[in-house]
Amino acid sequence: MKSQTMLLSEIFNVFKKNVLLLMLMMLIGGGAAYYLSQYVIAPTYEASTQVLIVPKEEAGTNVVDSAQVSSSLSLVNTYRVIMRSPAILNEVQERVAQAPTDISEILLVESEEESQVINIVVQYADPVVATDIANVITQVFANEIPDLMNIDNVRILSEAVVPGEPIAPSVVMNTALGLVAGFIVGGVLALIRHTFDKRIHDEREAELILSMPVIGSIPIIEKRDMNPKVVKPKAEAGKEPKGDDPHVPPVKETRQTS
Amino acid sequence: MFHLSKKQDKHRDSGRRLITLANPKSPIAEQYRTIRTNLQFTALGATLQTIVVTSASPGEGKSTTASNLAIVYAQLGKRVLLMDCDMRKPTVHFTFQLSGQTGMSTVLAKRTTFDRSVQMTKVPKLHLLAAGPIPPNPSELLASPMMKQLLDEVKEKYDLIILDAPPLMHVADSRLLASETDGTILVVGCDNSNRDLVLKAKEQLVLSGAHMLGIVMNKRERGGKDAYYAYTYE
Numbered sequence: 001m002k003s004q005t006m007l008l009s010e011i012f013n014v015f016k017k018n019v020l021l022l023m024l025m026m027l028i029g030g031g032a033a034y035y036l037s038q039y040v041i042a043p044t045y046e047a048s049t050q051v052l053i054v055p056k057e058e059a060g061t062n063v064v065d066s067a068q069v070s071s072s073l074s075l076v077n078t079y080r081v082i083m084r085s086p087a088i089l090n091e092v093q094e095r096v097a098q099a100p101t102d103i104s105e106i107l108l109v110e111s112e113e114e115s116q117v118i119n120i121v122v123q124y125a126d127p128v129v130a131t132d133i134a135n136v137i138t139q140v141f142a143n144e145i146p147d148l149m150n151i152d153n154v155r156i157l158s159e160a161v162v163p164g165e166p167i168a169p170s171v172v173m174n175t176a177l178g179l180v181a182g183f184i185v186g187g188v189l190a191l192i193r194h195t196f197d198k199r200i201h202d203e204r205e206a207e208l209i210l211s212m213p214v215i216g217s218i219p220i221i222e223k224r225d226m227n228p229k230v231v232k233p234k235a236e237a238g239k240e241p242k243g244d245d246p247h248v249p250p251v252k253e254t255r256q257t258s
Numbered sequence: 259m260f261h262l263s264k265k266q267d268k269h270r271d272s273g274r275r276l277i278t279l280a281n282p283k284s285p286i287a288e289q290y291r292t293i294r295t296n297l298q299f300t301a302l303g304a305t306l307q308t309i310v311v312t313s314a315s316p317g318e319g320k321s322t323t324a325s326n327l328a329i330v331y332a333q334l335g336k337r338v339l340l341m342d343c344d345m346r347k348p349t350v351h352f353t354f355q356l357s358g359q360t361g362m363s364t365v366l367a368k369r370t371t372f373d374r375s376v377q378m379t380k381v382p383k384l385h386l387l388a389a390g391p392i393p394p395n396p397s398e399l400l401a402s403p404m405m406k407q408l409l410d411e412v413k414e415k416y417d418l419i420i421l422d423a424p425p426l427m428h429v430a431d432s433r434l435l436a437s438e439t440d441g442t443i444l445v446v447g448c449d450n451s452n453r454d455l456v457l458k459a460k461e462q463l464v465l466s467g468a469h470m471l472g473i474v475m476n477k478r479e480r481g482g483k484d485a486y487y488a489y490t491y492e
Contacts, residue, residue: 198452206446206473209453210460215300215443215472216293218323219286219480226280 011191018190022183029182030175037174043166045127047134050157051141053079053116072116072153079118080109082148083141091140098129106130107137117157127163134160275322275353278329279381290326293443293474294334300471301441307413308439309471310343312423312432314459318447319476321349324422327443332384336417339376341387343435344424345396348389354379361390365408366399372411385416396424400431409438426459436468447476 015022053075055068082088089103100106108121120137124130138156146152200206203214278287297306311324321344328340342350343362351358360375365387377386393399412419421439423432436442442463446456463470 198454199448200446200451200453200456200475201448202478203473203475205453206475209457210444210446210473212444212460212470213296213300213472214475215296216289216323217475217478218289218319219478220449221275221277221286221322225277225284225286 014190014194015187018186018193021190021193022186025186025189026179026182029185030179033178033181034171034175037169037171041169042125044123044125044168045130045163046121046123046167047127047131047160047163048119048121049134049138049160051079051118051120051138052155052157053118054153054155069116073114075149075153076111076116076118079141079145079154080111082145083107083109083118083120083137087148088137088140088144091144092133092136095136095140096129096132098126099133100124103133103137106133122160123167127166131160131162275325276329278326278333282333287326287330290323290330293323293327294330297441297471304440304469306440306471307417308409308419308421308441310421310423310432310435310439310442310468311445311474312436312442312459312463313425313445313447313451314455315427315447315450315452316347316425317450318425318445319474320344320425320445321353321422323443323445323474323476324420325350325353328384328418328420329381331418331420332381336383337415338384339387339412339416339419340379340384341412341419341421342389343400343421343431345389345393345399345431346424346429348392350386350422351377351388354386356386356388358388358390361388363390363393363396363399365390366402366404367393368404372408387412397429397431397434400434405434406438426462427455433462433466433468436463437466440469441471442468443471443474445474445476448478450477 053072055072084104084107089107092103093099093101106122106124108123109118110121111118120134120141122130122134122137124133138159142154142156145154200209203217206212206214277284278290281287297309300306309327311320311327313320321342324340328338332338340350341362342348344350345363348358348361351361356377356379360370364370365372365375372387375387375390377388379386399405409419419439421435423435426432444456444460444463460470
């Protein structure tokens with residue numbers, strides 16, 4: 001019954017009461033994510049090359065025909081499949097000694113729509129190998145196409161450069177995710193704790209459960225409550241004018257003599 | 259997981275209970291006076307001469323509430339008697355730093371008279387009948403006709419009698435007391451109450467014919483409310 005009527009403000013109150021738990025869970029989550037992405041997860045490097053599919057050259061014409069462009073566009077898809085085929089990859093395997101056995105897993109061939117450019121992206125733990133693979137694939141592909149398609153219309157647009165920074169894992173992103181996950185776990189724990197908490201926390205709850213009026217509510221008595229310090233300033237203020245005669249002179253005397 | 263309340267409890271036991279005496283102008287003492295006022299309104303028309311203070315489980319703050327309530331009533335100029343009926347775990351005489359040699363148990367066993375067992379406290383007009391030595395049969399003593407006799411006797415001598423009763427959870431003592439008195443206050447400790455037990459305790463009290471006066475929430479967590487009270491009081 002209670003959980004059904006739980007309002008947003010109540011949930012907020014639960015969080016506020018369990019702020020220590022929330023902080024701890026966030027610290028654990030964020031810390032673990034930071035540690036994992038910084039020291040445990042192997043970084044991945046990305047090397048990419050670009051290949052341009054040029055329209056078929058016809059003798060004497062320097063003008064690029066739109067029909068020729070569209071025909072080379074339709075070739076792009078075919079080329080993408082060829083690039084991933086064993087015909088190409090097996091040769092790459094032979095030429096790059098350190099390449100993994102399944103290159104197609106780390107190979108990403110993409111082309112943007114309506115463009116004649118194919119991007120060849122290789123993601124691998126070793127930046128140099130990644131660059132090698134990307135370059136070799138491009139070379140092999142450019143060499144093989146004339147044989148396979150009977151047209152020489154592939155040009156290498158850009159070579160791969162050895163990447164300096166890994167693309168994954170992103171430490172900042174992962175840590176942020178860890179913090180959020182920690183917050184969620186902490187929040188769920190806090191709510192569970194609240195639900196299974198059998199104690200009666202406040203007057204409203206007591207009246208609801210016992211259907212009796214609350215006639216008094218005593219806060220936790222702490223040591224400082226026992227000293228009547230709330231009254232002290234007033235008492236001292238009242239003493240000052242009339243307290244001159246009995247107390248102050250002896251103090252002055254002792255000061256002078258010492 | 260993060261509750262340190264048990265440790266705090268131990269600290270609080272050492273003579274820190276009588277806040278209405280140590281710091282009568284504090285907001286907390288004011289809360290006890292609020293209880294007093296509320297009780298006066300509750301009692302409109304009916305006599306409210308004997309009040310039982312009890313709770314579902316031990317350590318919720320019965321004795322603290324009973325003692326402070328007795329003090330604020332005495333400060334009102336009434337003749338008040340505080341009776342420690344918890345003969346299993348008596349504490350009130352420690353709180354008032356009085357002797358526990360004689361008290362309820364010796365009076366009910368007819369070994370001493372009430373007049374010779376009652377003690378004056380440092381609060382004017384507030385007298386204390388301690389629990390006395392721990393007897394082997396507290397329930398029988400409280401159920402004995404002598405208890406009724408004692409209540410009749412003290413009703414003539416005092417304006418108000420506050421009975422600090424044992425917790426309801428384990429023993430029948432408090433139900434006996436509640437049925438023979440004018441009103442019952444149920445103390446609920448915010449830090450260690452169990453709502454199932456408290457509800458059961460209340461039902462038992464109602465069944466035994468107690469007149470329920472209300473709940474006193476004890477050891478409530480401090481919030482903005484306190485600051486408000488402190489401010490207005492100054």
